[in-house]
Amino acid sequence: MGTPPPGGSFDPSNMDEAGRPADDPTSRPGTSARAEGALPPLPIRLVQVFVSPGVLMDRLAATPRWAGALLVSAVVVGASLALIPPEVMVEAQRQAAMERGAQLPEMGDEAMRFLRVVIPVASGVSVAVFNLLFAGLYTVVFAFVLGDEGRYVQYLAAVSHAWFIAALFGLLVTPLRIATEDPQYTLNLASFFFFLPDGYLYNVLRALDLTQIWSTLVIAQGAHAIDARRSFRSAAAILLVILLCVAMVAANFM
Numbered sequence: 555m556g557t558p559p560p561g562g563s564f565d566p567s568n569m570d571e572a573g574r575p576a577d578d579p580t581s582r583p584g585t586s587a588r589a590e591g592a593l594p595p596l597p598i599r600l601v602q603v604f605v606s607p608g609v610l611m612d613r614l615a616a617t618p619r620w621a622g623a624l625l626v627s628a629v630v631v632g633a634s635l636a637l638i639p640p641e642v643m644v645e646a647q648r649q650a651a652m653e654r655g656a657q658l659p660e661m662g663d664e665a666m667r668f669l670r671v672v673i674p675v676a677s678g679v680s681v682a683v684f685n686l687l688f689a690g691l692y693t694v695v696f697a698f699v700l701g702d703e704g705r706y707v708q709y710l711a712a713v714s715h716a717w718f719i720a721a722l723f724g725l726l727v728t729p730l731r732i733a734t735e736d737p738q739y740t741l742n743l744a745s746f747f748f749f750l751p752d753g754y755l756y757n758v759l760r761a762l763d764l765t766q767i768w769s770t771l772v773i774a775q776g777a778h779a780i781d782a783r784r785s786f787r788s789a790a791a792i793l794l795v796i797l798l799c800v801a802m803v804a805a806n807f808m
Contacts (some may be wrong), residue, residue, distance in 0.1 A: 632678030712776025
């Protein structure tokens with residue numbers, strides 16, 4: 555049984571089945587008992603997303619914090635693009651234009667200096683925007699369509715922390731992007747199907763980045779933590795289908 559609040563009387567009608575006050579955050583359907591405890595600082599959370607994502611997502615479901623993780627991911631992505639010479643990016647675009655039968659105009663030194671600043675900034679901003687948009691999409695799918703107990707800020711906290719995985723690995727493969735002169739180089743499923751001819755199916759596999767799949771599975775853990783009635787398996791299946799749909803759209807532009 556719970557203890558009456560100071561200066562008040564004990565009201566059994568305000569208790570849940572576990573004997574906790576109904577307004578206790580851990581008494582909500584979407585909050586695990588492991589969520590009890592303070593949310594660790596941002597650096598520890600960014601480590602936990604790799605080593606103990608389940609515990610992290612439980613804490614974030616109870617105390618959703620997202621701004622710091624989103625900012626770090628945006629900075630990391632911007633830094634990874636800043637390390638790639640703009641000449642490599644322009645050449646990649648020129649080759650893509652030639653495959654389409656078009657011609658990319660030559661760029662002077664001023665344009666190159668402009669690209670050196672604009673590309674990293676635009677990439678960081680796009681990461682932040684996509685985090686906000688995908689969190690909204692997941693909120694619509696889980697909370698509004700499927701009826702889970704969850705709020706936008708909770709899904710945003712899960713997304714902003716989980717996508718740090720993809721952002722960090724994007725930075726780590728930057729030397730490979732420079733060496734191969736392919737700014738879009740990723741660790742993707744197409745690496746396991748190298749025998750397939752170029753075409754739509756191959757592009758779909760190229761768009762399925764392994765680190766994005768990893769991030770998606772961590773978000774699925776977050777969806778389970780937000781509402782424990784949503785199993786990890788069902789959340790993972792739903793989110794992977796969404797990721798596949800995004801890859802199928804992106805493959806048309808590769």
